[in-house]
Amino acid sequence: MTRVGVVGATGAVGSVTLGLLAERGFEHVRAFASSRSAGKQVPFGEGELAVEEATPDVLGAGELDLCFFSVGTGASRELVPPTAAGGTVCIDKSDAFRLTDGVPLVVAGVNDSALDHDEIVANPNCSAIQLSCVLKPLHEAAGLASVRLATYQSMSGIGDAGIEKLRVTEPADGDLAMDWDLEGEEFSEESKLRAETRKILDLPDLPLQAQCVRVPVLVGHAQAIWVETAQPLSAGEAREVLGSAPHVALEDFATPKDAAGRDEVLVGRVRADTANGTGLALWSVNDNLRKGAALNAVQIAEALLERRLVRA
Ligand SMILES: NC(=O)c1ccc[n+]([C@@H]2O[C@H](COP(=O)([O-])OP(=O)(O)OC[C@H]3O[C@@H](n4cnc5c(N)ncnc54)[C@H](OP(=O)(O)O)[C@@H]3O)[C@@H](O)[C@H]2O)c1
Incomplete structure (x- = not known):
């Protein structure tokens, strides 16, 4: 079982990410957003998920194997490093880490070989x-x-x-x-x-x-x-x-x-x-919103799972 987090679950990309994960049979999924949306419900497959507030402490607790981030650059800078430090593989859709040396910037089907990494993977601009x-x-x-x-x-x-x-x-x-x-x-x-x-x-x-x-x-x-x-x-x-x-x-x-x-x-x-x-x-x-963002991130996750860089 892979424990998955979606941060930015109430947004344009996050909601598509949840839909794709449900279609692909991911079951252990948690939804996160800012304090503004904590407690709201978001659709997930046939049901709904309660949105939790994303904080460095909660995300960094090591309770997730994989976490998708579709928040702005500032929020990614604050939340992604503590999550990765807690042992969770992070797929980030903002521009915070895309050009950072050592962070793979991956388009699934184009440069999957860059996926040698189990900390932060950046999803490019659409x-x-x-x-x-x-x-x-x-x-x-x-x-x-x-x-x-x-x-x-x-x-x-x-x-x-x-x-x-x-x-x-x-x-x-x-x-x-x-x-x-x-x-x-x-x-x-x-x-x-x-x-x-x-x-x-x-x-x-x-x-x-x-x-x-x-x-x-x-x-x-x-x-x-x-x-x-x-x-x-x-x-x-x-x-x-x-x-x-x-x-x-x-x-x-x-x-x-x-x-x-x-x-x-x-x-x-x-x-x-x-x-x-x-x-x-x-x-x-x-x-x-699909190959340009959410779908590419989910395909990165599938490639990481295939390479056993994330717990299956
Ligand atoms: N849209 C695209 O086509 C596209 C393509 C590629 C990459 N991206 C990137 O993906 C990211 C999200 O884009 P989007 O289009 O989905 O934006 P959006 O519709 O504005 O959604 C932003 C999401 O981030 C959450 N959020 C904002 N600040 C937060 C914080 N401090 N802590 C936790 N959650 C926070 C929001 O939650 P609340 O409901 O609580 O405000 C909302 O769920 C951006 O970095 C963007 O550059 C977007």
Whole structure:
């Protein structure tokens, strides 16, 4: 029996994590959040779990084998180290430890070999997960020379507050629901995407330029990607490579709505980049709350269990 904790159980990612754990038959699961939500009930499978307050003492008591954290960076910095010190393997979805030396940053199906670790494992930014699933097979086939992309990221990517913001600005009389959000966070989103993708692919010098934008979509991030490869790779060859890659499904013209609720990164419109002799242009969409966050974390847990780095 694996004793599992989900911290941030009332949030956008935490609630999806609970759903995935219930589907996969995990039974010994405890739900945690801040003092604001202690005592509330959250759905778990057919039933409910009572939310407990997450404190360093409770989480560090060594009563859990595995713990998922989907709280903000500050809360992760406060709660994850004492939990790990108590002997619990921690899978953290914030950016607190992603670039820390010695902490594996893992996309299941892309760099599982980095999972040599039984303390803290970091789950990447949703856009870096989506991009790495596409880039890894292309890199193995022809080597990556450079990558450029534009992202169109959904409001659930910033959690329940983003979902609420979209709901209260529903379009009236056909007006655009909200303007594109080009505030400062987007620039940190771009540097996270670059640094994390380089770490995941173990390509520290990969030239990568991103233009990240938040759009009025509930769930599902989209990416328009331009890749330059070291060796020639035709669009047909790229489709073949991507078609057999883990966690990728070929689907032309997929929208965020098509991706919502799906496990795979949907990739399509693979074609030669006419502006660049060795370039390819692609389109991808992914459910940011599933493979982009909760599902990837659960797949990391499954890989840890398989490697006996967590008590089964
Ligand atoms: N949304 C995505 O697509 C996505 C993708 C990848 C990574 N992430 C990362 O995942 C984390 C959570 O994101 P989210 O989108 O799920 O956010 P969210 O919807 O705002 O949920 C935040 C959760 O954290 C809890 N929390 C906040 N402060 C806490 C504290 N001091 N102690 C214990 N629990 C605390 C909240 O509990 P209360 O109910 O008590 O407030 C809530 O359950 C963030 O670090 C985010 O960057 C999100």
